[in-house]
Amino acid sequence: QTAPMREPRDSTHLVKIEQAARILRDGHVVAMPTETVYGLAGDAARDDAVLEIFETKARPRFNPLIVHCADLEMVQRLALFPKLAQKLADQFWPGPLTMVLPKRADAPVSDLVTAGLDTIAIRMPKHHLARELIAAAGFPVAAPSANPSGKLSPTTAQHVLDGFEGRVPVVDGGPAEEGVESTIVAVSDDQLVLLRPGTIARAQLVEATNVPVLDPQDKTIKAPGMLLSHYAPNAAVRLNAVDCHDGEAALNFGASGLESKHATLNLSPNGDLAEAARNLFSLLRQADQQGVHTIAVAPIPADGLGEAINDRLRRAAADRN
Numbered sequence: 230q231t232a233p234m235r236e237p238r239d240s241t242h243l244v245k246i247e248q249a250a251r252i253l254r255d256g257h258v259v260a261m262p263t264e265t266v267y268g269l270a271g272d273a274a275r276d277d278a279v280l281e282i283f284e285t286k287a288r289p290r291f292n293p294l295i296v297h298c299a300d301l302e303m304v305q306r307l308a309l310f311p312k313l314a315q316k317l318a319d320q321f322w323p324g325p326l327t328m329v330l331p332k333r334a335d336a337p338v339s340d341l342v343t344a345g346l347d348t349i350a351i352r353m354p355k356h357h358l359a360r361e362l363i364a365a366a367g368f369p370v371a372a373p374s375a376n377p378s379g380k381l382s383p384t385t386a387q388h389v390l391d392g393f394e395g396r397v398p399v400v401d402g403g404p405a406e407e408g409v410e411s412t413i414v415a416v417s418d419d420q421l422v423l424l425r426p427g428t429i430a431r432a433q434l435v436e437a438t439n440v441p442v443l444d445p446q447d448k449t450i451k452a453p454g455m456l457l458s459h460y461a462p463n464a465a466v467r468l469n470a471v472d473c474h475d476g477e478a479a480l481n482f483g484a485s486g487l488e489s490k491h492a493t494l495n496l497s498p499n500g501d502l503a504e505a506a507r508n509l510f511s512l513l514r515q516a517d518q519q520g521v522h523t524i525a526v527a528p529i530p531a532d533g534l535g536e537a538i539n540d541r542l543r544r545a546a547a548d549r550n
């Protein structure tokens with residue numbers, strides 16, 4: 230089948246659902262709110278739309294995208310659905326969980342989305358505007374986080390406008406409720422592999438399924454979002470700081486008490502990990518905007534949601550070149 234003709238690209242601003250759906254049907258990209266972070270959406274079936282996603286982000290083509298669906302019917306046209314996937318869907322969809330599943334041979338999805346893999350990453354977002362947009366478009370959308378590749382993920386519409394300098398139209402859904410990207414699990418018949426920690430914690434996955442949740446064997450894996458230097462602010466990031474040096478901004482958690490002349494911020498004064506996740510990317514940006522050479526970050530507990538927060542912080546702190 231031939232793709233529909235592509236209308237020329239216009240707009241540069243905030244758009245409503247109907248206009249956003251039209252942009253998607255015209256084969257272009259639009260940023261949409263989700264409960265995790267904002268996504269850069271395009272028709273998952275169209276090469277031209279998916280290419281526009283990669284080009285807009287300057288994302289390496291070998292890094293596959295998550296496909297977002299509004300309902301299970303859409304999902305089942307794309308992927309095989311083992312029993313274990315059904316269990317997870319019952320418990321966590323719609324919501325911040327992405328499942329990597331065997332792709333159907335006849336799935337109406339551009340090969341660019343899966344980067345040639347025989348699996349496909351699928352998520353059913355909870356944010357009502359994401360759901361309305363996908364339903365209005367009438368097809369699944371591929372959507373990576375709506376930031377230039379390697380930069381901090383956006384949790385507000387303004388972050389998206391800033392990141393792409395107004396070149397991408399955005400549906401404004403307010404600040405993201407979760408604040409870090411979805412938990413990604415590879416699902417087979419009898420086990421799960423946790424490819425990326427998120428706000429659905431490891432323990433919740435075990436509790437919901439009673440199967441082991443393993444770590445990826447091969448660290449070069451296929452969850453390339455896993456490239457170490459990712460989510461990077463311009464400043465360097467120093468983890469587990471117990472004091473704050475000259476020229477550093479301070480990012481506290483609970484009563485950690487780091488103090489900076491430039492910016493003294495707190496992920497959650499009460500030590501609440503959900504609040505810390507929600508604030509993480511915004512406060513890293515805010516600290517970064519002070520022009521400091523380094524952001525000193527207090528220790529964050531490792532359990533529960535802390536696994537996802539520490540994962541993003543380690544990536545932000547990783548060596549870059």
Ligand code: TXA
Pocket residue numbers: 263265266267268269292293294295327329343346348349350352372373374375409410411413424425451452453454455
């Ligand atoms: O919360 C989220 O997941 C956000 C919102 C917009 O939905 N999206 C997001 O997308 O974080 P992105 O592209 O930034 O991260 C997608 C991750 C990448 O690490 C990619 O490698 C992995 O999903 N991925 C995609 N398809 C995969 C597959 N078939 N197998 C393994 N990993 C896959």
Ligand code: MG
Pocket residue numbers: 373374382454
């Ligand atoms: Mg991303």
